[in-house]
Amino acid sequence: MKKEIIISGFGGQGGLAIGKNLAEAGMAEGLNVTWAPSYGPEMRGGTANCSVVLSDKPVGSPVFAHPTELIAMNAPSLEKFEAGVQSGGIVFVNSDVVTDRVSRPDLTAYYIPCSKIAEEVGNPKVGNMVMLGAYVAATEILKPETIEVMIREMFTGAKAKLVPLNIEAFRRGMACVE
Amino acid sequence: MAIVYQKSAGLTDKEMHYCPGCNHGIIHKLVAESLVELGLLDGAIGVCPVGCSVFAYNYFNCDMQEAAHGRAPAVATGIKRTHPTQAVFTYQGDGDLASIGAAEIVHAAMRGEKFTTIFINNAIYGMTGGQMAPTTLIGQRATTCQSGRTVEQAGMPIRVAEMLSTLDGCVYAERVCVTDIANINKAKRAIKKAFEKQMNREGFTFVEILSTCPTNWGMTPLKAVDWLKENMIPYYPLGVIKDTGAEVK
Amino acid sequence: MEKELWKGNEAIAEAAIRAGCDCFFGYPITPQSEVPEYMSAHLPKAGGVFVQSESEVAAINMVYGAAGSGKRAMTSSSSPGVSLKQEGITYLAGAEVPAVIINCMRGGPGLGTIQPSQGDYFQATRGGGNGDYRTLVLAPSNVQETVDFVQEAFDIADQYRNPVMVVCDGLIGQMMEPIEWHPVPKRKLPPKDWATSGKYGRDHTNVINSLYMAPEDCDQHNVHLDEKYAEIAKNETRWEEVDCDGAEIIITAYGTPARIALTALETLRSAGLKVGLFRPITLWPFPEKALHDLAGNPHVKAFLDVEMSSSGQMLDDVRLSVEGQKPISYLGHAGGVMPTVEEMVQSAKKALKEVK
Numbered sequence: 001m002k003k004e005i006i007i008s009g010f011g012g013q014g015g016l017a018i019g020k021n022l023a024e025a026g027m028a029e030g031l032n033v034t035w036a037p038s039y040g041p042e043m044r045g046g047t048a049n050c051s052v053v054l055s056d057k058p059v060g061s062p063v064f065a066h067p068t069e070l071i072a073m074n075a076p077s078l079e080k081f082e083a084g085v086q087s088g089g090i091v092f093v094n095s096d097v098v099t100d101r102v103s104r105p106d107l108t109a110y111y112i113p114c115s116k117i118a119e120e121v122g123n124p125k126v127g128n129m130v131m132l133g134a135y136v137a138a139t140e141i142l143k144p145e146t147i148e149v150m151i152r153e154m155f156t157g158a159k160a161k162l163v164p165l166n167i168e169a170f171r172r173g174m175a176c177v178e
Numbered sequence: 179m180a181i182v183y184q185k186s187a188g189l190t191d192k193e194m195h196y197c198p199g200c201n202h203g204i205i206h207k208l209v210a211e212s213l214v215e216l217g218l219l220d221g222a223i224g225v226c227p228v229g230c231s232v233f234a235y236n237y238f239n240c241d242m243q244e245a246a247h248g249r250a251p252a253v254a255t256g257i258k259r260t261h262p263t264q265a266v267f268t269y270q271g272d273g274d275l276a277s278i279g280a281a282e283i284v285h286a287a288m289r290g291e292k293f294t295t296i297f298i299n300n301a302i303y304g305m306t307g308g309q310m311a312p313t314t315l316i317g318q319r320a321t322t323c324q325s326g327r328t329v330e331q332a333g334m335p336i337r338v339a340e341m342l343s344t345l346d347g348c349v350y351a352e353r354v355c356v357t358d359i360a361n362i363n364k365a366k367r368a369i370k371k372a373f374e375k376q377m378n379r380e381g382f383t384f385v386e387i388l389s390t391c392p393t394n395w396g397m398t399p400l401k402a403v404d405w406l407k408e409n410m411i412p413y414y415p416l417g418v419i420k421d422t423g424a425e426v427k
Numbered sequence: 428m429e430k431e432l433w434k435g436n437e438a439i440a441e442a443a444i445r446a447g448c449d450c451f452f453g454y455p456i457t458p459q460s461e462v463p464e465y466m467s468a469h470l471p472k473a474g475g476v477f478v479q480s481e482s483e484v485a486a487i488n489m490v491y492g493a494a495g496s497g498k499r500a501m502t503s504s505s506s507p508g509v510s511l512k513q514e515g516i517t518y519l520a521g522a523e524v525p526a527v528i529i530n531c532m533r534g535g536p537g538l539g540t541i542q543p544s545q546g547d548y549f550q551a552t553r554g555g556g557n558g559d560y561r562t563l564v565l566a567p568s569n570v571q572e573t574v575d576f577v578q579e580a581f582d583i584a585d586q587y588r589n590p591v592m593v594v595c596d597g598l599i600g601q602m603m604e605p606i607e608w609h610p611v612p613k614r615k616l617p618p619k620d621w622a623t624s625g626k627y628g629r630d631h632t633n634v635i636n637s638l639y640m641a642p643e644d645c646d647q648h649n650v651h652l653d654e655k656y657a658e659i660a661k662n663e664t665r666w667e668e669v670d671c672d673g674a675e676i677i678i679t680a681y682g683t684p685a686r687i688a689l690t691a692l693e694t695l696r697s698a699g700l701k702v703g704l705f706r707p708i709t710l711w712p713f714p715e716k717a718l719h720d721l722a723g724n725p726h727v728k729a730f731l732d733v734e735m736s737s738s739g740q741m742l743d744d745v746r747l748s749v750e751g752q753k754p755i756s757y758l759g760h761a762g763g764v765m766p767t768v769e770e771m772v773q774s775a776k777k778a779l780k781e782v783k
Contacts, residue, residue: 020603027432027605035603039458039541060690061768063603190632221625223496235634240622243495244636246518249488252480256492256500258474260450265624285481
């Protein structure tokens with residue numbers, strides 16, 4: 001089992017955080033993981049992406065041209081990375097921001113209204129958790145419980161009040177693909 | 179028989195290599211005596227420059243590091259930050275400090291590094307053979323300005339003590355010379371004061387000492403002293419330039 | 428032992444603190460700025476000293492001062508900044524001052540790019556400063572090795588009174604990977620009785636210096652250094668061989684390309700090729716004899732050297748070691764473009780086809 005995931009979007013959309021969450025959860029489940037960000041000027045407002053590997057064997061290359069899954073949080077990301085996705089792969093599109101559709105018939109596409117759901121849940125910042133839920137539900141590679149434990153550990157003390165909100169966003173994301 | 183004079187315990191027995199009439203010997207003695215009199219010699223760590231005083235590590239009777247050209251203030255920063263209770267000093271010439279090491283001295287002063295810099299300004303590069311320094315006076319001849327320094331070619335000479343005194347981290351800056359007994363005594367008082375303020379952890383302390391270079395100026399030692407008084411002091415005025423701890427007169 | 432997810436640069440800083448680093452002097456430059464950032468927040472809490480210097484030149488000279496006076500000192504930078512440190516590194520080597528220098532390499536020449544590269548191999552292994560000297564160069568290829576090597580680097584530096592460089596690239600610095608803080612081997616170290624820590628009744632002054640005016644003295648100093656370098660080469664040369672037994676084609680690579688090669692190896696093996704990886708871990712001393720001996724095996728037909736460098740830098744050492752016994756081809760990119768698994772597979776197939 002090896003998942004090679006590219007997550008890409010505008011800075012501030014939480015794409016890098018989705019990647020970190022996947023890597024953290026993968027590590028918690030005993031997988032070998034790497035998280036490699038693009039870095040540089042794109043950190044400051046442009047499109048930023050990261051590459052995540054989740055594997056039951058030691059990770060060789062942490063970067064790759066052909067992801068098994070693509071999470072496109074904005075339109076330039078879909079445009080840039082769709083062509084490279086492995087045949088039979090999955091593309092997750094943030095459909096509140098991206099109006100284009102996945103054009104390749106050999107890919108499975110999920111259109112997730114991250115921002116809309118995040119607002120319904122009560123905080124526009126949790127759109128990335130919605131997307132994480134969609135990824136976990138569609139790939140079934142990580143246990144939802146692992147993510148929920150992680151969310152509880154992530155927000156402690158004064159931030160503990162954010163836990164229910166994030167879990168709700170995560171579950172709503174899962175529901176999008178079920 | 180009564181001992182009326184003794185070489186400072188702050189100096190080694192090594193014979194100095196300085197030219198006749200050069201002021202380095204006097205200044206070494208003043209620094210060494212100051213360290214001894216303040217009880218700082220044993221823990222003192224000095225940093226010597228690249229220039230005529232490059233071998234100062236042979237003469238001071240304390241631990242010493244030889245720095246790359248101009249980098250003594252950075253080296254001293256590394257030493258003092260990790261040995262905060264010990265006396266640390268740099269001993270630097272004008273090419274080393276005011277030219278290639280301008281960034282290091284300015285930033286050490288800016289950070290208020292708690293060491294003392296003894297700056298020897300003789301308006302010329304000595305060791306490399308008499309080239310123009312940033313402190314060379316207008317009209318003064320050097321091997322890289324053979325008709326005399328011009329403003330158009332090289333700008334006006336830099337007054338380092340005044341420049342550093344604009345930085346809040348620099349708590350003490352004084353310019354002295356060692357042309358005669360009275361001035362030698364003043365120079366020693368300045369050096370001691372700088373070390374005292376350092377040990378009091380007040381900030382960066384700086385003593386600029388105008389010095390002769392008979393060899394590269396092409397003069398006898400006595401003529402060099404006159405030249406210093408007539409030419410250098412008018413441009414580089416003596417006295418306390420900054421002393422944040424000084425009483426208001 | 429519990430695994431923790433760490434970003435390479437932050438792990439470098441934490442590893443140094445755990446190794447007893449007393450002081451850190453650094454200057455911001457992408458892609459290594461997380462090292463000084465982490466140090467500024469955590470080293471003072473551990474009782475150490477952090478100074479953001481005015482330049483890389485100043486940083487390495489602060490290291491010289493602190494390390495010369497007996498403290499464990501480190502600086503980090505990325506390629507253009509490490510160029511500026513070369514003056515200080517040759518003084519450290521000349522005065523035999525132990526210190527740890529991190530280079531999180533980016534593409535050059537000049538400002539180049541901030542993306543990962545291995546264009547500083549020559550600078551690290553040949554000595555970017557003046558004079559005859561060597562720095563021991565460790566080249567980790569993942570975050571775990573990076574934290575292990577950084578910790579060990581302090582001991583190696585102290586044992587030999589020599590600067591030690593740890594070279595990684597921007598990718599290792601920026602990526603996150605699970606690591607374990609397992610204990611690294613500790614060495615029995617000589618006392619720093621040479622340090623300028625204050626005379627305090629000692630019968631002589633200690634002097635940190637690399638100046639020898641008499642030619643004979645300077646020559647003798649170099650002879651002494653050479654003997655030390657020979658000792659380092661004898662004791663510290665490290666490399667890794669993966670599947671080299673019976674391999675027909677050997678990929679030589681270090682750092683990130685060596686890790687990418689592990690994936691290429693899987694692909695090539697499943698295509699029926701007999702392929703191995705020879706990975707130098709110390710770039711200086713280079714594992715010359717091991718590679719030479721490997722090249723002498725009849726089953727080895729060809730080598731493929733892979734680097735993040737335009738026309739190859741380690742390639743020179745591979746050639747010097749293989750000594751013409753087998754053909755060597757090269758695959759590489761500069762400027763932050765990383766050699767891909769697909770390229771390695773194709774190049775390896777091509778190299779093998781040419782000799783068959």
